[in-house]
Amino acid sequence: MSSKPMQEKQVPVILSRQIVAKSRLLRIEAIDLKFSNGELRQYERMQGSGRGAVLVVPLLDENTMLLVREYAAGLHNYQLGFPKGLIDPGETPEQAAQRELKEEIGYGAKHFTLMKSVSMAPAFFSANMTLFIGEGLFAEKLEGDEPEPLELVPWPIDAVDELLAQPDFTEARSVAALLLMQRWRSQQSK
Amino acid sequence: MSSKPMQEKQVPVILSRQIVAKSRLLRIEAIDLKFSNGELRQYERMQGSGRGAVLVVPLLDENTMLLVREYAAGLHNYQLGFPKGLIDPGETPEQAAQRELKEEIGYGAKHFTLMKSVSMAPAFFSANMTLFIGEGLFAEKLEGDEPEPLELVPWPIDAVDELLAQPDFTEARSVAALLLMQRWRSQQSK
Structure with missing residues (x-):
């Protein structure tokens, strides 16, 4: 090499x-x-807070992943992406992932797979986000601090091109998580 | 669907x-x-500046892409990633991509392919970055404003797992660009 x-x-x-x-x-x-x-x-x-953040690609079944549509103040519009949030004091990244899933989409996950930890514009920020896959979903709702319920958006796992083409699916960390999950799936099926 | x-x-x-x-x-x-x-x-x-930014995955030949290692003040360490930078006033994104390539790696590109425009933490920022592939590289150096020369890091295009495993390859926008480029390549070869 x-x-x-x-x-x-x-x-x-x-x-x-x-x-x-x-x-x-x-x-x-x-x-x-x-x-x-x-x-x-x-x-x-x-x-920033220095607390770190998590993002989860929740797989509902063999064919379906779950996204949310949420108001994004920086762009002042609604953005489509995966559930995410800051790690609370005392939480592990996996515990934060579990809580955010329950708050944002009303599901917990039996199993989390860590894909990668990513940074965001490391020239300016120290922010770190751990990207997970969540599997074995079960319905369980926790109250979050969202000003309004998030719109839950089921999406066919294989409709990657269609998702990438959505004008409101833009966040680099969601794009990275989507493609890391696809890569993980294709390696699983080998 | x-x-x-x-x-x-x-x-x-x-x-x-x-x-x-x-x-x-x-x-x-x-x-x-x-x-x-x-x-x-x-x-x-x-x-921020409101100027938008660009990032380029430069393909040197069939087997090699080019990355740079650059000091990142937010993390206070050196980070591996693709050449990138802000769009100057009056530039198109493609012109900015051409200039940044010449400044950061000493190559221009004959052909740019736009992969996707991505945002960064849209809950807080309006920052937008256009991700390109650059092909048909030719040697041409422009002086940039870097405090020190960037380390040029050639990498085998197919060594994706090895790159994702590098502890200093963390930026979500570089991860997204890497995997979008791989996806584009596999669709080209069909």
Whole structure:
């Protein structure tokens, strides 16, 4: 294989850091950096809750996965995607996945498969999200803090092109989860 | 197909909006919302440059794609991913893709294929990124504004599992682009 393994590169030295803006939920930090070649730069990065998040692709049966349609304030429209949410203090990622499923779609899952942990714009954020598949669904509803019930959208597992073409299915983490799940399924069936 | 088409849901009414925090690059806005069921909520969302971004999966030959390893301030480590960057004023997404390739990996591409436009945490951001495949590479270097040269990492196109297993290959948008490219390739070869 011609690819290189991960190298232990010398990360830049943080010369100083300062909170330059702060709201109820978010903080923006400016950091002064010195790169290993001597270059000096100021970067800005965001600090969120630091709690981590989870996303679940729930498989209802052999042919059907479940999505939700939810208001997204950043885009000010409704977006189609997989159930997701922040990890509460004290929860494992799997416990958070179980709770979010029950809150958002009214199902628990008997079995979770961890697909991958992903980051989001790591140049700016430290946010981390663990992507799961949920199988063996059973009806169980928990009350969440949603302002309105989420629209539950069953979708044929094999209708991937149709889902990718939906104009409201845009979030990169849902796209990654969909395709990782498809890859996992094709490897299972070998 | 049992899935539902996208519905024109009534988006919440924005009762008021206010910039609650502001830095050199970023602004945080608080918005007061009234949902169609009467529920009132305050949400926070981030405003970035509003310029949109591009990401390219560059295919060097039949067997090799090109990645870069770059410092990511949010995680304060080096991350492996595909070349990407913001669209400059006046550029089309494809022009930005061409420029970023030349700046980050020292190649241009004769042909770009648009795979999908994706969003990033649309509950908080309006950021949009267009994912391309770049083919027909030719050597051409443009100076970028990077503080240090990016490490160029050739990778076998078929070594997908190995790439997904790399601990520094985490960004959801790079994962989505990798798997969309694989899907496109398998459809091309049918």
